[in-house]
Amino acid sequence: MTQVAILGFDGMDADLLRVYGPALPHLRRLMLESPFLELTSSIPPDTIPAWGSLYTGLNPANHGLLSFLPCDSEPGSHDGVQAEPPALTCGTTFWDLASASGRRICVLNPYLAYPAWPVNGIMLALSPRDGSMSITPEEYELSLTFPPPPRLAGRAARAHREELRAFYHELVSCTLQQAALGLELLQQESWDLFFLQINTLDIIQHLFWHYSDLSDPAYPGQSEHLTRIQSFYRLCDHIVGEVRAALPAESVLMVVSAYGHGRRSHQRVNLNEWLRRQGLLTVQARSLHLLDRPFSPRPRRRPVSDELLAHVGLIARERQASTRSESGLIDEEHSLARVLSLGGDGPFGGVVLNRQRIQEQGRDYEALRVSLQEEMLRLRSRGRPLLRWVRKREEVYQGRYLERLPDLLFELQGDLAIGDELYVPLLTTQTARRTISGVHRKDGVFLIGNLLHHEPEVSDVHEITVMDVAPTVLRLLGINNVVRFDGQPLLALKAAEPLP
Incomplete structure (x- = not known):
C-alpha cells in the first residue's frame, strides 16, 4: 500500500512557483515530477469554502461551509451578532475516510x-478564536507544542517597517517550530497518511505583496521587505526537502494549496449603486438626509489586524460586513436585490434577490434573475466588459445547501473588485491601502511526486479543482467508492507490464 504525505501551504501560488522556481530546488523537483500544477479553487476562493472543498471533495453547496452569511437567513437576523466560524463535521474529510478504512x-x-476528534492515529487542531491547541489522543497534549501564528495586535495597523520586520521573523520562527513538530511526528511512525498544513505563507503574502510587486500602485520603492515573499517560499521549499528526505523511497509526496495569491485591486465596481439606479435597491428612509454626499453601506472596517486574523482563522470571525448592511443604510426588507462581495476584497460576488418583495410587487422571480444576468453582462467601461461571467447559482453548483448561495454568482475582470459605495460613479479608484495588499486568487497548487505505481487518469479538458484532491488521496491509499464526491480521482494504477 502506498504511503502518502501531504504538505498544505495556505496561499501558495502557481505563478510564483514558476517565477521563484530556480531558487526552490525541492519544489522545482516536484514540479518536474508532477503531472499537475495548477489547482482551481472554489467559488469564491476564500479560506473556508476552498479548504472545506479540498478536505471533503464536495462543492460549497454540498458541504455548506461558507464564509459569508447564508442567503436563506432572514434579513437583519444576524445584525450585530458575532458568530462562530463554520466547522467541519467529523467523518466527512479524506483523513476521516482513511481512518475509518483502517x-x-x-x-x-x-x-x-x-476541536480535534478521535482518529486512528493523531489529530491536532488550533482554535480559530484564540489559537489554543486540541489534540487526540489526549495523552499527547502535555508532550507536544504546536505554536499558533503570532497575532498582529496593533502593530500592523501602523505598518511601520520595523514592526513588520519583527512580525516577519516571528512568522518564520513559528513556521520552523510547526515544521519541526511535524517532522518529529512523521518519523515517529510509518503513517499511511500524513498531513501538515502551514498557514503562515498566506499571512506573509497579504502583508508584503506591495513591497515586492513593482506594478502595484502602493509599491513603496526599494526596501528591506522587497524579497520577503520570495524568502518565505524558500523556507517552504526547505520544509518540503526535509519532509521528502524523511520519507521512505516509495512514498508519495503532495504539496497543495486551496487558492493562490495576487495583487489587491484598487479599482472598484459599485454594483449596489447600479442596482439603486435601476430601482432595485432601496435606501433606508432615515438615511435620505445623507444623499448630498457619497457614503458606504458598510460601517468603518474592523482594524486591519483583526480583519487579517479573522481571514486566516486566528480569531473568531464576525460575519463579513459586506453580507449585511449593519449601518442600516440599505433597506434589505424593501430592496429587490443587493450585491454581496464574496471571498474578501476580490472579484467574486453574488446577487441576492428578495423573493418575498418580488412576489409582493407582482413580479416574476425567474424573469428578474434572467434580466439582471443579461444586464450585468452588458456593463462596460470604455467599451470593456466589467464582468467575466454571471451565472445562476444552480449553473455553478448543485447541493443540499444551494439555497445558502446568492441567486446569481459572478466574477469581475481580474483587476477589479466589488465596491460598496452609493451615490458615486459605477467605477471608482480607491486610495491605495498599504497594510493588506495581497488577496486570494483562484489558482492554487497541486503537486504530486514519486508516482511509482500510478499514472494520470484525467482528460485534457478536465479542470483540476480542489474537489479532486480528496478522492485522489483516497485512490492512492487504495480506498475506492466509499462516498460520492463532487470531484474525481486524478490517478489510476499503472497497468501491469506484460511478461517477456
Missing part, C-alpha cells in the same frame, strides 16, 4: 477542525 493517520493543523 489506515494509520497523522493530521496536523487543518482549518475548520477544532
